[in-house]
Amino acid sequence: MKVTVVGAGNVGATVAECVARMDIVQNIALIDINAGVAQGKALDLMESAPIHGFDTVIEGGDDYSITADSDVTVITAGLPRKPGMSRDDLLKVNSDIVSSVTQQVAKHSPNTIIIVVSNPLDVMTYVAYMESGFPSERVMGMAGVLDTARYRAFLKMETGASVRDINAMLLGGHGDSMTPLPRFTTIGSQPVTDLISESRLDEIIERTKKGGGEIVKxxxxxxxxxxxxxxxxxxxxxxxxxxxxxxxxxxxTGQYGLEDMFIGVPVRLGKGGVKEVVELDLNDKEKADMKASGDHVREVIGAYKNLSA
Incomplete structure (x- = not known):
């Protein structure tokens, strides 16, 4: 099995390190426009293998030939946010980057599964989908895992509970329009709403929505x-x-009342990519929040289409 990570910056190098330490694939290709950076980080990671005890071979460079026949490709390429910037501010420059990268990925690994990390996430996933020509189950974006992890981390900070016992789910677009689901959040076997006041939980959810911006600041x-x-x-x-x-x-394709877009939803992941979009039974407020989030994502997709017209 083989994984490619496009972009050898902080995020890409962390993906490569985490996957290598799992020791679940034979090869990782780390690609960056700066060949020396990709080669250097790949070598550094290889030199950590005897310490961490993994046998995955990591190769870096700027030639996509080393990515050939990858089973999974993670696209992290793009400019990071700076103070004062929103994810949507990155739309034009990162759509050009993701478009170019995806074409190379699809050329060298026509059967790969793509995971997009570049921002604005939902729309960059749409760009990768359109440029690759892959079936939708083989293209997805990483946002919900991150947003939910932040939410769970903040709940641990609040309660002192182990993160292993905190179960949560966040839906919707990545960023301020995400849809919180306190009803589906438990700590141990207890609903979080029994443990934290509504006003305090609202503050934690708001911090989660702005979690990326807090770190940028x-x-x-x-x-x-x-x-x-x-x-x-x-x-x-x-x-x-x-x-x-x-x-x-x-x-x-109609789940949660939304269609023709990439947006945060629970999915069953495995061989072949997205096996199923899992539909939760939302109440009226949650449905309204999800619709508002979908409206925002559709708006940004429209802005991208206008830029590329």
């Missing part, structure tokens, strides 16, 4: 540890054919 650039680990978790589910249910930006 602190560091001056986007996060990488959690996004990288989130993408690696999706890779693992696909490679192992584990049928895990994870939130991902997937193509919807």
């Amino acid at each position: 602190l560091m001056g650039t986007s996060a990488w540890y959690a996004p990288g680990a989130g993408a690696a978790e999706m890779v693992e589910a696909i490679i192992k054919d584990s049928n895990r249910i994870l939130p991902a930006a997937a193509w919807v």
Whole structure:
């Protein structure tokens, strides 16, 4: 089995490290426009193999020939957010990058499964889908795993509970329009609404929505540890054919009242990519929040189409 990571920046290098340490594939190709950076990070990771105990071989460069016949490809290429920028501000420059990258990916690995991490996430996943010509089940975006991880981390900070006992799900677009689902959040066997007041839970949800921006403000650039680990978790589910249910930006065809877009929904992941979009029984408020999130995603897709017309 083989995985390609496009983009050897902080996020891409973290994806490569996490997947390598899982020791679930024979090869990882790390591609970057700067060949030296990709080669250097690949070599650095290889030199950590004896310490971590993995046998995965990692190769870096700028020639897509080393990516040939990859089973899964993670696209992290693109400019990161800077202070004052929204994900949508990155639309033009990153759509050009993702478009070009996807063409190369599809050329060298026509049967690969694509996971997009580049922002604005939902629309960049749409770009990869259109440029690859792949069936929708083989293209998805990593956002929900990250958003849910942030939510669970904040709940741990609030309650002191183990993250292993915190189960949660967030839907919708990546960013401020995401749809929180407190009704589906439990700590142990207890509903979170029994443990945290509504007002405090609203504050935690709001922090989750702006979690990426909080880190950008602190560091001056986007996060990488959690996004990288989130993408690696999706890779693992696909490679192992584990049928895990994870939130991902997937193509919807009427589920949740939405269609013809990529948006965060629970999916069953395994061999072949998205095996199923899982529909939760939402209440009226949750349905309204999901529709509003879908309206925002459709608006940004429209902006992308206008740019590329």
